[in-house]
Amino acid sequence: MTWNRASIVGAGLIKMGELFDQSYEQMARGAFDAAVASVDNGFDTSDIDAVFVATQRGTLWGQEGIGGNTVPSAIGLNGVACTRIENACPSGSDAFRVGAMAVASGAYDTVLVIGVEKMRDKSSEEGLLARAAGGHPVYTRGESAPVLFAPFATRHMHDFGTTKEMLASVAVKNHHNGCLDPYAHFQYEVTVEQVVEAAPVCSPLGLLDCCPQTDGAAAVILTTPEKARDHTAAPVHVAGFGVATDHPYLHEKSGYVGLTATVEASGRAYEMAGIGPADIDVAEVHDCFTITEILDIEDLGFFEKGKGGIASAEGETSLTGRIPVNPSGGLLAKGHPIGATGIAQLTECWWQLRGQADERQVKVHNGFALQHNVGGRGSGVSVVNVLTTNE
Amino acid sequence: MADRILTPRGLDAELVSVGAAAPALRLAVSAINSAWGRTGGRGQVAACRSDEDTLTLAASAASRALGAAGVGPGSIDGLWWGTSRLPFAEGPSWSTLAASLRLDTSTDGTAIAGSPHSGVDALLAAADAVAAGRVRTALVVASEALRPALGSGHETAAGAGAVALVLRRDGAGARLDSVASRFEPLLDRYRGDDETETRDTYDSRLVREEAFMPLAADVIGALGMHPDTRWSLADPDGRLAKGLSRKLKLGDPVSAAVRTHLGDLGAAAPLAGLVAALGESGPAALLAWGGGRATALGLAVDEPVPGAPEALGDLLAEGMPADYARVLRSRGQLEATGESVEMAIPPGSAMFVRDLREVLGLLGARCVNCGVVNLPPSAHPSCPGCGGDKFDVAELPHHGTVQTFVVNQTMPAPFEAPLPLVVVDLDDGSRVQLQGSDDGSALEVGMPVELVLRRYTIERGVPVYGWKVAT
Numbered sequence: 001m002t003w004n005r006a007s008i009v010g011a012g013l014i015k016m017g018e019l020f021d022q023s024y025e026q027m028a029r030g031a032f033d034a035a036v037a038s039v040d041n042g043f044d045t046s047d048i049d050a051v052f053v054a055t056q057r058g059t060l061w062g063q064e065g066i067g068g069n070t071v072p073s074a075i076g077l078n079g080v081a082c083t084r085i086e087n088a089c090p091s092g093s094d095a096f097r098v099g100a101m102a103v104a105s106g107a108y109d110t111v112l113v114i115g116v117e118k119m120r121d122k123s124s125e126e127g128l129l130a131r132a133a134g135g136h137p138v139y140t141r142g143e144s145a146p147v148l149f150a151p152f153a154t155r156h157m158h159d160f161g162t163t164k165e166m167l168a169s170v171a172v173k174n175h176h177n178g179c180l181d182p183y184a185h186f187q188y189e190v191t192v193e194q195v196v197e198a199a200p201v202c203s204p205l206g207l208l209d210c211c212p213q214t215d216g217a218a219a220v221i222l223t224t225p226e227k228a229r230d231h232t233a234a235p236v237h238v239a240g241f242g243v244a245t246d247h248p249y250l251h252e253k254s255g256y257v258g259l260t261a262t263v264e265a266s267g268r269a270y271e272m273a274g275i276g277p278a279d280i281d282v283a284e285v286h287d288c289f290t291i292t293e294i295l296d297i298e299d300l301g302f303f304e305k306g307k308g309g310i311a312s313a314e315g316e317t318s319l320t321g322r323i324p325v326n327p328s329g330g331l332l333a334k335g336h337p338i339g340a341t342g343i344a345q346l347t348e349c350w351w352q353l354r355g356q357a358d359e360r361q362v363k364v365h366n367g368f369a370l371q372h373n374v375g376g377r378g379s380g381v382s383v384v385n386v387l388t389t390n391e
Numbered sequence: 392m393a394d395r396i397l398t399p400r401g402l403d404a405e406l407v408s409v410g411a412a413a414p415a416l417r418l419a420v421s422a423i424n425s426a427w428g429r430t431g432g433r434g435q436v437a438a439c440r441s442d443e444d445t446l447t448l449a450a451s452a453a454s455r456a457l458g459a460a461g462v463g464p465g466s467i468d469g470l471w472w473g474t475s476r477l478p479f480a481e482g483p484s485w486s487t488l489a490a491s492l493r494l495d496t497s498t499d500g501t502a503i504a505g506s507p508h509s510g511v512d513a514l515l516a517a518a519d520a521v522a523a524g525r526v527r528t529a530l531v532v533a534s535e536a537l538r539p540a541l542g543s544g545h546e547t548a549a550g551a552g553a554v555a556l557v558l559r560r561d562g563a564g565a566r567l568d569s570v571a572s573r574f575e576p577l578l579d580r581y582r583g584d585d586e587t588e589t590r591d592t593y594d595s596r597l598v599r600e601e602a603f604m605p606l607a608a609d610v611i612g613a614l615g616m617h618p619d620t621r622w623s624l625a626d627p628d629g630r631l632a633k634g635l636s637r638k639l640k641l642g643d644p645v646s647a648a649v650r651t652h653l654g655d656l657g658a659a660a661p662l663a664g665l666v667a668a669l670g671e672s673g674p675a676a677l678l679a680w681g682g683g684r685a686t687a688l689g690l691a692v693d694e695p696v697p698g699a700p701e702a703l704g705d706l707l708a709e710g711m712p713a714d715y716a717r718v719l720r721s722r723g724q725l726e727a728t729g730e731s732v733e734m735a736i737p738p739g740s741a742m743f744v745r746d747l748r749e750v751l752g753l754l755g756a757r758c759v760n761c762g763v764v765n766l767p768p769s770a771h772p773s774c775p776g777c778g779g780d781k782f783d784v785a786e787l788p789h790h791g792t793v794q795t796f797v798v799n800q801t802m803p804a805p806f807e808a809p810l811p812l813v814v815v816d817l818d819d820g821s822r823v824q825l826q827g828s829d830d831g832s833a834l835e836v837g838m839p840v841e842l843v844l845r846r847y848t849i850e851r852g853v854p855v856y857g858w859k860v861a862t
Contacts (some may be wrong), residue, residue, distance in 0.1 A: 125803050130603065132799070132806060137734045138857035139767065141847050142799060142810050142826050149813060150797035158795075158836045203798040203809075203831075233541050251824040252765070252775045252815055256795045340812075 001274045002239035002388050005067050005104035007228035009235055010039035011347040013218035016185040016335035018120045024059060024066055025074035025316065028116045030073040031217035035112070038349040039221065040232035044053045045310035048221075049108035050081040051348070054095035054115035054339035060122055063129075067339070081108075089114065089375020090243075090383035092218070092342025097385060099222050100238045105356065109227055114219040115340035127213045128338075129201075135377055139249065144204065146202035146210060146289060148250070148379060153204050153291035159306065164204060166309035168195035171208050171332055173318055174287060178329025180360040183344070185214045185335035195290075209290040214335025220342035220350070239275070239368065239388035242268030243361065248377040257306070261382035262299035262374050267337060269384040270301075274367060277301030280386075282362045283370040284345035287330040293317075296372060297325060300384070325364040327352060338375075345371045347387065353389045364389075392514055402489070404518040404529075405691070407563035409669055410455025411702035412448045413535065413653055414439040414551045414714040415829070416721065423547050426715045434629070436550040436654030437710060439536045441721040441807055442828065442845040446484065448553035448858065449534035450491050450844040454781070454789075456555035457492075459698025462528065462588035464493040467557075469526035473513030473533045474682075475657045476582075477504045477847075478788040478854045484570070487856060490751040491844050499526050506682025507580065507625065518567050521558050529558040532761070532847045534585035535657035538588050538722050545580060545591035546627055550654025552558040552706060554662040564696040565669060569689040569744035571613035577602045577683045580627065580657075588724075595628060599823060603627075607635055607678055614687045619840065621645045623664030625680035627655050628816070635678075645675075649706050657681065661688075663706055668692065670699035711838045720807070723849070731804040738853035745769040753842065753858050754783035754791070764821035789858075798831035805848055813860040815840055828859035838862065 012034025014027055022030070036043050051072055059388060085095035092115035099113040112125025119127060132144040156162045172192055178184035190208055193375065198206035223378035228235035244264030247253065270276055277300060287293035294308035302323045303311045311317065317325035328334045328348040331341060349369035351357045367389040374382040402846065416439065420432035439448070449472055457464060470489050479482035499520065499576035503512045509531025517529040534553035539546040579598045582589045592598050608622075623646040626632035632644050646664020647657070656663050661677040668675035669692060676689045719725035736742050746769040748754070756768035763776030764785045773780060799810040811827025811834055827834065828843055845859040 081680070130801070130803050131732060132802060133732045133735050135735065136767070136770070137736045137738075138847055138855065139824060140801070141734070141857070142806055142812055144799060147797055147799065147812050149810070151795040154797060154836065155795040200798075200800040203800060205797075247775050249824065250824045256814070 002159060002237065003272055004225055004237040004239060006100035006222050006238045006389065007225045007235040008220055008350050008387070009223055009228050009231035010035045010043060010221035011219070011350045012038045013183055013340070013344045013347050014216060015149045015183050016214045016216040016337060019215035020120065022118055025070065026150045027118070027215060028071050028114060029075050029216035031114060031116070031219040032112065035219035035221050038236070041230065043231060045077065048077060048080060049110055050101045050102060051077060051114060052095040053082060053084045054091040054343065055084060055117060056086055056091050056338035059118040060127060062122065067116065071119065087383070088381055089288065089338055090342055090381055091339045093346070093371060093373045093383040093385055096220060096343060096346055097241045097243065100241065103222050103224055110148035110221065110223040112131060112219060112221055113343060114217065115343040116217040117337035117339040118215055118335055119213040120215050124213055127214065129210065143273060144202065146205050149289045149292050150205045151248045151250060152185065152256050152295055156205065156291065156294065158311070159257055160309065162309035164196050164296065166194050166295065166313045167209055168192040169313040170290040170293045171195045171285060173312070174326050174330040174332040176326050177319065177360055178333025181329045181334060184329040184333050185212055186329070186333045205289055205291065209335040211288045212297070213333040214337045215342045216335055216337030216344065218340045218347055220343055220346055226278050234389070236353050236356050236387050236389055239386040240272030241268045241383070241385045242266060243381070243383050244268065246378065246380050248380040249379055253378065258299050259295055259374050259379045259382065261370065261379060265382040265384045266300045266372070269386050273386040273388070275386070279366045280323065280368050280370045281364045281366050282327060282349065283325050283327060283372065285325055285372040286347050286374045287326055287332050288336055290332070293325065293330065296374070297381045300370065300372060317362055319362055327357060327360045327362055342371065342373050343382065346387070349387050352385060403522040403560060403772060404558045404567055405560065406556050406565040406567065406696055407559050407562035408456050408460035408557040408564070408697045409554065409666060409702045410452045410459055410698050411663060411666055411705045412451035412455065412552065413437055413555045413706050413708055413710065413826065414443045414448060415711050416440060417710040417719060418713055418718045419713065420547045422715045427542050432547060434651055436548065437552055438713065438718040439551050439721055442847065442859065443536065444478055444846050444854065445476065445534045445536040446478045446488055447844050447846055448551065449474070449488055449532040450537060451552035452534065452555035453492055453530055453532050454703065456530065456557050460557040462557065466528050467494055467530045468499055469517060469520055469529040470494055470498055471513040471517040471529060471531050472502045473509035473511070473658050474535055475507055475509060475537060477502055487751060490748050491856060493752045500529070507657040507660065508679050508681040508684045508686065510662055511679035511686050511688060513758055514662065515570065521560050527559070531556045531558060533659040533662045535659040537657060538724065540588040540590040541724060543584055543590050544595065545589060548655040550656050552653045552656045552659050552663055554659050554666060554702065556662065563694055565675070565690045565692040568691055569614050569690065570686065571610040572684060572686040574604045574684045575602055575606060580681060588719050599631060599814050601602060603631055604635065604638070606678065608639060610685045610687035611639055611678060614676060614689050615675050616689050620674040621668040621677050623677040625660050625666065625678050626650050627680065652707050666699055666706060668700045669720070670697040670703065671695060676760050727804045729804070732806065734848065734850055738850055738855050750857050753785050753787045755785040758784040764819070766823065785821065787821055787823065788818040791815040791836060791840060793836055793838050793840055794822065795836060796827070796831065796834045812838070813823065815860055826859045828861045833862040
């Protein structure tokens with residue numbers, strides 16, 4: 001039995017990219033307007049009781065105080081309750097979960113969950129990928145973002161014979177899907193050969209195995225299932241969610257071929273929704289690197305451990321495959337504006353379940369979509385949300 | 392010239408083992424000359440990678456000497472360290488080295504610095520403490536990694552390396568049996584208090600004729616060694632030793648091979664040069680020079696000193712050829728413009744105070760309930776295996792196998808790419824994640840590796856040390 005105690009009535013995002021011409025606040029305004037405009041029967045913004053803002057690091061280092069109280073004023077909701085949620089790469093998906101719980105609790109009828117991240121107000125050399133300065137000053141010195149995932153590629157290749165070409169097939173697919181998504185940062189196809197031969201970034205990962213640094217914002221309006229009927233004939237309900245943590249340092253991991261937090265989080269989400277992985281029609285998963293998507297589709301239960309590489313290479317996750325994964329282009333092509341990422345994924349799931357995804361529309365049989373992020377120090381936190389059109 | 396009083400004396404201390412270390416890089420003298428528009432130049436000098444320095448070389452040599460002596464750090468009750476230039480001009484140089492060697496916190500000794508004579512000063516101070524009975528087993532380290540003034544004559548000579556000795560009162564090996572010293576307040580190699588780089592004198596012939604030759608001849612003569620004595624001679628410019636041995640009929644110095652291979656090792660030179668003589672019994676002696684002092688030290692090698700062949704092998708190891716620009720970058724003499732990435736936590740902040748001894752000593756905490764080791768213990772009040780909260784101190788082993796790894800290929804300053812990061816399963820079942828100490832090209836899952844002390848960075852003037860993975 002699905003949870004269904006909160007429902008999406010509107011969702012939207014802005015075109016992702018290097019938005020040098022837009023401020024953090026302007027991006028937030030753009031996403032909010034898009035979400036409001038998407039509500040089928042119109043929406044009075046004064047109905048919003050509370051705002052949950054997902055921002056990992058305001059203008060990625062330097063203005064960490066941004067977000068929270070700065071957003072309502074920027075989007076014309078001055079005075080409304082507002083809280084900033086920070087939970088690493090799953091910040092957006094976790095803010096959504098918190099918003100859903102806030103509605104389900106009865107404390108609020110209608111909430112706005114908005115994710116905003118300004119990645120490119122700092123040069124790429126100072127950005128997340130390159131920075132390598134976090135964590136323990138000695139034990140994790142030099143640990144840039146790919147270092148959290150590339151060791152899993154090394155070991156997955158060693159243990160299961162996964163190849164660089166299999167990793168590349170994830171980038172090929174997601175770039176293809178990105179070409180069909182007008183909101184995606186990248187709008188070009190790549191070949192397996194191009195991915196394999198791209199400049200090395202963090203061996204065994206090359207440039208096209210990595211997501212870009214992207215500015216972006218996305219917003220979702222949540223309300224009670226009862227009120228949802230006033231806004232739309234086709235609401236999408238929150239069927240379940242799960243969050244799990246894991247040890248923060250790489251040397252504490254139980255293994256290097258999967259992410260425990262994702263296994264735990266998805267198990268909790270499936271149980272809450274009363275379904276299993278086979279019931280999912282479409283999934284937006286965390287593909288910050290090609291290897292991450294391969295780990296995800298195994299850890300989420302779509303494929304047996306070790307089979308994710310071959311499944312990707314054989315097209316089982318394409319738009320017409322057994323389980324379409326990242327129809328939006330994923331983080332690899334659509335981009336990864338951290339706080340906004342999860343909410344942008346949820347927006348794609350909302351479109352897919354409502355049949356509004358145009359050329360990238362997948363076949364929906366069971367009425368379930370799954371959204372997933374994993375991240376933080378040592379992939380120490382994962383969030384999974386399951387959406388459904390089923391009552 | 393004033394009258395000089397020579398004081399030959401017997402020293403009741405035996406040299407029971409030796410270890411040595413050379414840095415990674417080798418630079419052709421012709422490459423230095425070429426950079427300055429000069430042609431020619433023979434031979435090479437050794438130079439540190441950016442993560443090596445006088446302290447990391449000292450640590451490597453010391454752990455090898457301990458291994459050769461077959462004693463653990465717990466048996467060492469005194470550490471004497473000589474180097475021209477300590478990594479902290481003021482600060483915890485000696486205690487950082489001692490902590491990385493896991494010496495007991497009650498350990499005696501000191502660091503002696505300020506000239507190329509410091510290595511032998513450290514040896515004599517240790518020998519005195521052993522002879523006096525103040526310490527039972529002393530560890531002596533002489534190391535060098537200079538930062539020579541660019542374009543100076545000293546630049547084509549300055550090398551890097553380290554040697555370490557274990558001394559005991561009633562050991563077997565080599566006996567220190569005579570010593571003679573003289574001084575003159577003269578200027579040869581020098582660095583002012585506000586200067587960052589070491590220069591040599593402007594008149595090498597003046598030093599040779601008026602200082603080196605007379606003082607060296609004086610102390611060597613005072614020692615009265617047997618004609619078969621094998622001499623290790625300080626050789627600051629690569630020519631002085633040859634002239635001296637010809638003049639005094641000392642035979643070919645045993646130090647020649649190390650000098651040719653690594654350059655002038657300064658404070659480490661006399662002892663590093665002596666390593667070749669410690670592998671076979673017979674009389675041996677060294678000449679130390681620098682800071683206006685000359686000291687000759689005679690030894691009787693009663694039986695081959697453990698570790699000597701391996702130490703010689705380490706000193707004469709091939710090394711990695713490097714160009715001039717790389718060596719300058721490694722020494723911090725060529726820096727990229729722009730902001731470099733600072734550590735998230737500044738050295739000296741509370742986190743460093745909480746866990747620095749754990750990091751330097753590679754200490755973990757072993758759960759008394761389930762046996763899982765966590766590190767650093769100060770960051771983990773709960774066992775990652777079972778959540779338990781009672782631990783024993785675990786001295787992690789320095790060997791293991793590669794669980795997984797990556798190689799960062801693009802990194803902002805002050806990092807240098809390629810930069811490997813390696814997850815290692817240590818021999819006791821614990822696991823660490825550390826940087827690789829080289830370019831990572833040889834790394835493979837499952838291969839055996841060794842942990843080595845390296846300098847991670849210098850930030851706000853503070854050198855930060857930790858362990859890295861060597862293939």
